[in-house]
Amino acid sequence: MKYVFGPIPSRRLGRSLGIDPIPLKTCNWNCVYCQLGRTSELTNERRDYFPPDEIIAEVRTALQSYDVGEIDWLTFAGSGEPTLHASLGRIIAELKEATNVPIAVITNGSLLYLPEVRAALMPADAVLPTLDAGSERLYQRIDRPAPELTFARLMDGLIAFRKEFQGHFWLEVVLIQGLNDTAEALSDLADAVRRIAPDQVHINLPIRPPAVSSVEVPDDESVQRACDALGRVAEVVCPTAVSIQVAGHHDLGEAICEMVRRHPMSREDLCGSLCEVEPEVLDRLLQHLTASGQVRELVRHDKRFWASADSRYAGVETTT
Ligand code: SF4
Numbered sequence: 001m002k003y004v005f006g007p008i009p010s011r012r013l014g015r016s017l018g019i020d021p022i023p024l025k026t027c028n029w030n031c032v033y034c035q036l037g038r039t040s041e042l043t044n045e046r047r048d049y050f051p052p053d054e055i056i057a058e059v060r061t062a063l064q065s066y067d068v069g070e071i072d073w074l075t076f077a078g079s080g081e082p083t084l085h086a087s088l089g090r091i092i093a094e095l096k097e098a099t100n101v102p103i104a105v106i107t108n109g110s111l112l113y114l115p116e117v118r119a120a121l122m123p124a125d126a127v128l129p130t131l132d133a134g135s136e137r138l139y140q141r142i143d144r145p146a147p148e149l150t151f152a153r154l155m156d157g158l159i160a161f162r163k164e165f166q167g168h169f170w171l172e173v174v175l176i177q178g179l180n181d182t183a184e185a186l187s188d189l190a191d192a193v194r195r196i197a198p199d200q201v202h203i204n205l206p207i208r209p210p211a212v213s214s215v216e217v218p219d220d221e222s223v224q225r226a227c228d229a230l231g232r233v234a235e236v237v238c239p240t241a242v243s244i245q246v247a248g249h250h251d252l253g254e255a256i257c258e259m260v261r262r263h264p265m266s267r268e269d270l271c272g273s274l275c276e277v278e279p280e281v282l283d284r285l286l287q288h289l290t291a292s293g294q295v296r297e298l299v300r301h302d303k304r305f306w307a308s309a310d311s312r313y314a315g316v317e318t319t320t
Pocket of ligand 1: 027028029030031033034035036039079080081108
């Protein structure tokens with residue numbers, strides 16, 4: 001499958017079948033914590049990166065493999081910012097006609113200031129935009145957006161969409177030690193959250209390999225401080241372990257490559273997901289996939305991870 005991945009277990013979305021409409025890693029942000037590595041194409045151009053009919057056909061085919069109730073959500077996410085796909089609205093609308101499975105869109109929310117992007121997301125059942133900062137300075141430092149994307153535009157879009165959208169509106173904050181977990185940053189963030197008034201705020205932690213190696217997970221005290229500052233709508237949602245579905249792939253190596261392209265996995269993640277495979281066999285396969293340039297190995301937070309061979313992580317890059 002080229003566009004469909006998973007299903008991925010998630011605390012927020014249950015068993016979620018992923019739809020990835022954007023090439024790796026095409027985004028209008030270049031977040032310091034991005035688990036996919038650095039943005040290779042920083043662009044604000046909305047266009048059909050892949051043919052919409054191909055995406056719709058593949059999702060329809062994938063859905064036929066599951067019984068009713070086996071998939072809780074169809075979720076747009078993956079290798080870049082999904083709202084950059086110019087036909088996203090048409091894809092969502094056609095999938096709504098084709099299935100009763102609810103549709104979620106994980107987006108950075110930066111293009112919601114555009115009426116056409118708000119209209120595209122309107123038929124979705126849940127939209128999960130990101131808000132990592134409550135000020136222009138931290139927005140630029142953490143999310144590193146394309147030049148025309150200001151913090152004022154981000155806020156205007158989030159507030160406008162919130163007023164119009166009838167579905168679930170859940171904001172995601174990625175909390176980073178020393179950046180947005182300070183008292184001042186949390187106070188600004190809390191002000192911004194109050195202005196947007198989301199249904200929920202999900203606090204996430206950068207536990208997978210970040211694009212910038214100096215990004216650190218905040219301690220428990222900071223996480224608690226963030227929960228207190230952001231109010232009763234806030235809760236911590238650490239990413240759940242990703243599992244690999246071998247069915248639908250030619251072999252185990254292909255299944256691993258497909259999954260780590262969207263979700264870098266540690267050896268522990270891989271062993272947990274593939275418990276029927278002997279650890280020695282898995283190690284030999286990872287060695288082979290790495291040596292043949294199909295995946296890449298990297299070390300973050302003293303842990304070994306495997307990611308897409310095309311991903312770019314900076315070992316010496318800093319957040320300042
Ligand atoms: S985390 Fe999301 S928004 Fe940020 S750079 Fe990565 S893909 Fe883009």
